[in-house]
Amino acid sequence: MTEPAPATASADVSPGGCPAHADVLPLYGPRFLRNPSELYREMRQEHGSVVPVVLEGDIPAWFVIGYREVHHVLSHPEVFARDCRRWNEWDNIPPDWPLRPFVGYQPSTLFAEGDEHRRRAGAISNSLFVVDQFDLRNKSEKIADELIDAFAMRGEAELMAEYAHPLPLLVLARMFGLPEAETPGLLRDMMTTVNGDEGALDAYQGICATMERLVAHKAEQPGADFVTRMMNDSADLTEEELIADLVLVMTAAQQPMAYWIGNTVRLMLTDDRFSLNLAGGRRSVGQALNEVLWEDTPTQNYLGRWAARPVHLGGQQINTGDLLVLGLAAANSDPRVRPAADAPAVGNQAMMSFSYGEHRCPFPAPELAEVICEAAVEVLLDRLPDVLLAVDPGDLEWSPSVWMRGLVDLPVRFAPSYVSG
Template sequence: MTEPVPAASAPSGGCPAHADVLPLYGPRFLRNPSELYREMRQEHGPVVPVLLEGDVPAWFVIGYREVHHVLSHPEVFARDCRRWNQWDDIPPDWPLRPFVGYQPSTLFAEGDEHRRRAGAISNGLFAVDQFDLRLRSERIADDLIDAFAGRGEAELMAEYAHPLPLLALAGIFGMPEEETPGLLRDMMTTVNGDEGALDAYQGICATMERLVAHRREQPGPDFVTRMLNDPANLTEEELIADLVLVMTAAQQPMAYWIGNTIRLMLTDDRFSLNLAGGRRSVGHALNEVLWEDTPTQNYLGRWAARPVLLGGQQIDAGDLLVLGLAAANGDPRVRPASDTPALGNQAMMSFSYGEHRCTYPAPELAEVICQAAVEVLLDRLPDLLLAVDPEDLEWSPSVWMRGLVGLPVGFTPV
């Protein structure tokens, strides 16, 4: 028997104007968020009135078709957060400000301006040689494994899943090695909304400022240099903002994609029985994680450009919509048999959709890095086993991301 979803009263004058509003935060998200999404859908339908941290009102869009509709109509559900009708009530230290506060990045740009900015990012990423990226990711994986292979035990999130994508991204960016430890620390603090998140975000910006200055003086065959030379003629402010965006939008989701896939392969007989042989199963596991345990669970956000009806709810101009990407992936209207393996189905919302989706070819590059990480680990440590019961694994206390705090494992020392 499941415990009821607690309700709270909406603050007066705020959207959504409903008597009972659900808090989109709290410990239930750590245990079984998919169960919570099902309860929300049963009680409210595909669009749910919610309160964010600090009792800030918003709409939570959890229906697949509704998420698809929102992302397909940027002229109605716009990206520029300055439309928000709640800014007067938002305190300066609100922990979600790093995600919602306006930045001069591609993330908040619209129309032709967004296409100009996103085009520069796409051009820079298209030049990444995927074969070379695979080899570099394998070398990074081997170096990280070498550091703990002789112990017979490891904590894979801290020692492997988090640093590996950051090191791979650092190579793409042409970043000096000494910058990576501080950058990783700042990104984890920012994404998790921990104490000091605002200062950590400023630290990420400062790191990118130093990197841009370095690449102006010493150009190279790297993403930052290509962004500097792109015909989009990005200003300094635009360039820094977009570099921060690409780095933060890539590292943490990749770390959780790696960790969630390793967990799946160590706990699900469909995958764990084939660890010694089937490389094909790694690709299947990566895809299944995007459907069932996607790293980016919920996404802030879209703002209604005008009053509109969505999923049976009246949305007012300036209302904030939170995109429930994980909930949409599990919508029974499009996936009636949730226990059916996703296999090669790529229609998940894990990389978003529409003109503001994850910039192509970023999803392909992320898959190259994550597949190399999982395959090298299982090749090097074929008898890898969890060191705790699966139920004892702790999830990150974030409504926005789904990933493990720790992944302790044991294996034969090599």
């Protein structure tokens, strides 16, 4: 197996195989909020394509930010494995560590490998493949209209809380056959979990409990929905496997879609290339969605992969059991694949936003996500063609997460509009 070419920088490695503290950078803190792409450029210049870092709590890891190196890691699951039980740092991880929900072992597709992963991922793909994209588009538009109706007459709205977050959750809830009464608590739990806020572990358990109740409900009242199809798939999932994979699909879909919607609306309201076309917004929504995946992709960094054996990567010595954090956003901005950082990404689909390789988002999940997000943005522009930001673009606040890139709020104003239907 051929490894990527060494990077220009190297770092000391401690005897235990972890990055030495003298050379590491913290992979947390306020520097990630405003302009993470600039921080990634600085990291690349100083350390190369594989950077020694510490996570919250002074936990060591390797941050892979080169496009070629990320591609290599994702292409070789036999070396950079997914089962987190390989981690050589578990003895140092406190029970209340806020990132435990991301790395703590669960019997889900996320941590499965080889034939087991293919069996589990196949059930998800099979159950998503039969989703009618035209029907999904219609459902998404209907939900978008219902949400806009709630604020159209006010002439102002906060689009993240009132639109971008609830819309994908409501669409997913209908796909899952989830009772409507469950959605507010589920949204709250997912926000807490993804942001790593206080109570993240309890919130994650709340998501699991919601899915457990849903499985029990579908066992008694099956329907033409994603959960029922998963239960009946030839993969013959156990109840534990089923619940774990439903939690995975729901959490991996809702928050990225919410931020994809919000980031796209922000781009179209602040960039002249798009704002000049708002009245005919449908022409440029697809272009804006694609550009966001390159420039402000919702999933910025991903935990993780664990080295199955000692290996060199980007000029660094990675030891057995070391944790690798995948810098998907940093890879998207790697000058080796995008020499001109400000060059438009029209038509370029080679971004790492949906990951790559065996553990990428299962087909056709990216297509379905695009259908939902495109409908959300298009309906908003159709219903509110004169929508404008209610604050200066520089005053918009980004979510305090190293892992996700999305706005805390998106206040807008517009001429009071009619209620649909």
